[in-house]
Amino acid sequence: MKLRWTFRCYPTPEQECLLARTFGCVRFVYNHFLHERNAAFTRGERMTYSQTSAALTRLKRDPDFAWLSEVSSVPLQQSLRHLQTAFRNFFEKRSGYPSFKRKTGTQSAEYTRSAFRFEVGNQRLLIAKLGRLKVKWSRRVPVEPTTVTLIRKPSGHYFVSLVLDLTPAPLPKTGKETALDFGLEKLATLANGEKIDNPRYLKRYLKKLARVQRLLARKQKGSKCYERAKRRVAKVHEKIANCRKDHQNQLAWMLVNRFDVIYLEDLNLRGLVKNHNLARSLQDAAIGGYIRTIEAKAIMHGKQVVKVDRFFPSTKMCCRCGQLYSMPLEKRQMECDCGNVMDRDLNAAINILAAGQAVTARGDGVRPDPAPA
Known part of the structure; x- marks a missing residue:
């Protein structure tokens, strides 16, 4: 490898x-x-x-x-x-x-x-x-x-x-499986109810970044002062990127240590960032980087990552009875007629886990088969 x-x-x-x-x-x-x-x-x-x-x-x-x-x-x-x-x-x-x-x-x-x-x-x-x-x-x-x-x-x-x-040594099998539902309020919710906080590194360094960018804007282009100010801006961006990468590796390492199979959604991230109200928050969360790191760590250490079809209605479907509901972003709880009241992210993670297990059991996708003609 x-x-x-x-x-x-x-x-x-x-x-x-x-x-x-x-x-x-x-x-x-x-x-x-x-x-x-x-x-x-x-x-x-x-x-x-x-x-x-x-x-x-x-x-x-x-x-x-x-x-x-x-x-x-x-x-x-x-x-x-x-x-x-x-x-x-x-x-x-x-x-x-x-x-x-x-x-x-x-x-x-x-x-x-x-x-x-x-x-x-x-x-x-x-x-x-x-x-x-x-x-x-x-x-x-x-x-x-x-x-x-x-x-x-x-x-x-x-x-x-x-x-x-190199060939890394495979990690010991634990016999456990989990699913992740990525979000913005919480970075990820596991099917067992655990929640991973969103570190929001860009938001954390935004004031410092704005200050060094203002200093850069006041410098004359091509001057030595301009080059020094430009390096200061680059150092802040590098710090944010390094923090994200470190957190991605920590989360991926925790998951592959604890679970043999990890189920994820096949998200259309390129389409999601077209929403200008959420674009900065989505890019700050760097969900794509987390998914790639988890996949790489799993391959490296003999664990498995299974992706669920992006059109599977994990958020809109009640995990207890399967009823579908409209779930706008501001609605943070799944409230079903069957009496199921649950956090929407946990409900989605449980649905992803069930759908992922169906994928591995059948060997195909989770979308329903077309009705016979």
């Missing part, structure tokens, strides 16, 4: 200078050949990866582009592979059309095994043309990585991301 472990690193000033040139060359190669492929398409031609690779070799021999040879050739070649992957994802309708890389934003350079050496014994990482990189190892890396990616965030922080070929 391929796992990605990321660590904070601290390059020297000389290494920072060379990394800045490396990031610039990687960005230039990607953008240059994206432009070339766009131009070829307008001429009715097709430009393949092998053609871009040969063109890169010719480009490096041009005296006007001799500066491309000042950095390691591996990240430049990898940027062509990333461009090819971006086009493949577009044609297979997994993503949008590839866009040009910007100088502002996260910068990265990927190195394969031919361009780095990792010593497992003393945990030393040496990168081609950079030398030894100082890394803050938060845990021991047991094997040599297959690829190493150096990353610079807009905040100015540097990270090293390692792809490792």
Whole structure:
């Protein structure tokens, strides 16, 4: 199994200078050949990866582009592979059309095994043309990585991301199952009645974010003060993202430790954020990130995640008798004629659990079969 472990690193000033040139060359190669492929398409031609690779070799021999040879050739070649992957994802309708890389934003350079050496014994990482990189190892890396990616965030922080070929030990089976109903008032409600509070990290840091953004707006663009203020804004955004990621991992780890099967709704999150009254709260909750983290942890540790059809009326249906009701957002309790009075989120979680168990029992969806003609 391929796992990605990321660590904070601290390059020297000389290494920072060379990394800045490396990031610039990687960005230039990607953008240059994206432009070339766009131009070829307008001429009715097709430009393949092998053609871009040969063109890169010719480009490096041009005296006007001799500066491309000042950095390691591996990240430049990898940027062509990333461009090819971006086009493949577009044609297979997994993503949008590839866009040009910007100088502002996260910068990265990927190195394969031919361009780095990792010593497992003393945990030393040496990168081609950079030398030894100082890394803050938060845990021991047991094997040599297959690829190493150096990353610079807009905040100015540097990270090293390692792809490792590891097989995590499966967690012991507990024989328990649960279902989650995600929401905004409470982040998640479990079928056993437990509720997970919504941390609302954006709301928590909103005043600080507004203050540093006001300071940025007063600075003259292009000045050193502007760049410093821009980094301060980026650091607040990074803090919010880190808090969310930490909470996502904690919740996912708790679930896979306690339950063998976790049932979730297949939510249309892209459609939900189109509601402008709820868009900020939904993006602050980052429900999609929680779902992806739970799925990844479950696969990693031998647990199972089952998704229930998004059109299954989990919120509108009474979990006791199956009667359907209209449930606007302001109505927080399910009150059924059968006498069932229950929190709407708990009612939905119980319905998701029952529907998910039906999915695993039948091996198909939970939508009713069409009536025979």
